[in-house]
Amino acid sequence: MIWIDRLFAIAAKEARQLKRDRVTFGMIIGVPVIQMLLFGYAINFDVRDVDAAVLDQSRTSLSRQLVGDLQATQVLRVVHEAGSERELQKLMQRGDARVGIVIAADLERRLFEGDRSAVQLLVDGSQPSLEDLAQGLGSMPVLQRAGASAGGEPHFAIRTEYNPARRTAVQIVPALIGTILTMTMVIFTSGAIVRERERGNLELLITTPVTRGQLLAGKLLPYVIIGLIQTTLILGVGRLLFGVPMVGSLLDLYLGALVFIAASLALGLFISTIAQTQFQAFQMAFVTMLPSILLSGFMFPFEGMPEFAQAIAQVLPLTHFNEIVRGITLRGATLADMHVPLLKLVVFLVVMFSLAAARFRKRLD
């Protein structure tokens, strides 16, 4: 039992130091909460109240009605009336308007004949997610009203499954579990070992009978618990503030999170075997963080990425964990249903931990 006692001795020491390090301890709670509030409120893929400018060349009751209909969707908010095409262009160039609505002078005739477009929508392509909006507006029945030959019904009715209200928070918050864990876990562990190396503690530790396994596992143990606390925190805040549902089993989610936490810690451990200073460790952790956030399907749909980016994403544990989390929390899948991404996580964990253990020597050279 000496074996496990030593492991616990290391873990207890690490936990005690962590408790005394107020800044780090504060980050354990602070980072998830702040990120949650930031991401949960700020990231919003449902576009509303986009500033628009109207160039009404027809100036008829029909054109005014049309603009009113567009405003009624709440997607657009007409803030400018442009007098000329030139003025409209200027407004968009300055960013005063993101969308320009050009109504042709012969609006009624064009609508009646139906072979030329009566209304032109100019969309600022420099802004993300506005293009989708134009697509949506273009198929709106309002633009086909007033005696148009085609029926008022759109051809497709779209219903969003699992997130019927199409609220961004529902998509974002579950994925935040993994994102926040990636940030904290990798940085904490890589720092924890490098700090001891920097301060000279490691030189003493490796001349004791403690084994590599005890040392590495003992250092990770407190962070596993911290990871689970953070998971709980994110789920709780997500539920309270953003009403994110939890369809699947909580136990399944925690088991999945456990594997992901271990995988992230193993990555941090691996970094700590390369980095010589805490600053280097932090930079390396950051290098893994950015692709994780960008490529894991947290922000952009995985399917839309070029092949090489998909290949990178496959290596990142966050990609697979996001898959698991969304499956369990939103679609009510079981962990068994998610065995493919789970297995990939396990493979990542085993490979990373082995690499870290192989690189970590009880020597200075």
Added chain:
Amino acid sequence: MTVAISARGLTRRFGAVTAVDGIDLDVPRAQIYGFLGPNGSGKSTTIRMLCGLLVPSSGTVKVLGYDVPREAETVRRKLGYMTQRFSLWDDLTVTENLDFMCRIYGLNATTRRARMEERIRDYDLASHADQRAGTLSGGERQRLALAAATLHDPELLLLDEPTSAVDPQNRRDFWENLFALVARGTTILVSTHYMDEAERCHRLAILDRGRIAAEGGPKQLARDIDATVIEIECADLTAARRALAAVPAVRSMAQLGNRLHVLMHRDAVEPERELGAAVSALCADARIERVGATLEDVFVAATQLRRAGVERAA
């Protein structure tokens, strides 16, 4: 077995630099063995090779009868190591640090309690038991480090410049502690660059640029010194110094208060007369006498003379 450490042809290179260059070493049991040498002479590198932290580039090491680094893990249970820099945890208290080290060495609860109590008493740490190590003074930290290194009653203690951040009184106390350990049968290898500490060792090796320049007991080393030591008292020491530098047999000079301490070639005939002649024009009442060599003389003779020899040969 009377030898705690034996090394043959121990060498360590870092890239193009040879930090330790073919050292042969025999450290007897239950004695204090000193490594005396300037910074960069290979003291730390040698100690690190002895406890398996660095792998020798060539040569063999046996520590307590075990092959190092092959059997380093076995040796580590019987070895205490005090690093040059304080390497316990600043943010843990004295008691917490000791308790942690006890657990790492696998001591059971009863032994643990007894050992900690004993060390805290022996090393005068009782009034600081609940103080964080980071807030201790240099002397206190060093007592704590020694207490931690001896918790598991090691047969061999390796101390790498243990007193470099400690005042003279604390250094004296520290050495008293070391002698108490030796009396109980512990072997101690200590590196230092203080002459007075080297003087206290049973045996010592003078290290110079990765090699052993001289080895033996401090008394014996002083007796066997490869130089004649002369002291000169003179009114104008600066001028005397300049005059003596021209004397070929003079190898080195050091000023001690109003005296000049001169190391001369051993084969100089009538060294007093030769020096007297050199300074007679400067001060008529110069007092010149032959004195016994100090360990510092031995150190200077062994390192600088060897260096001069190397330069002459080159």
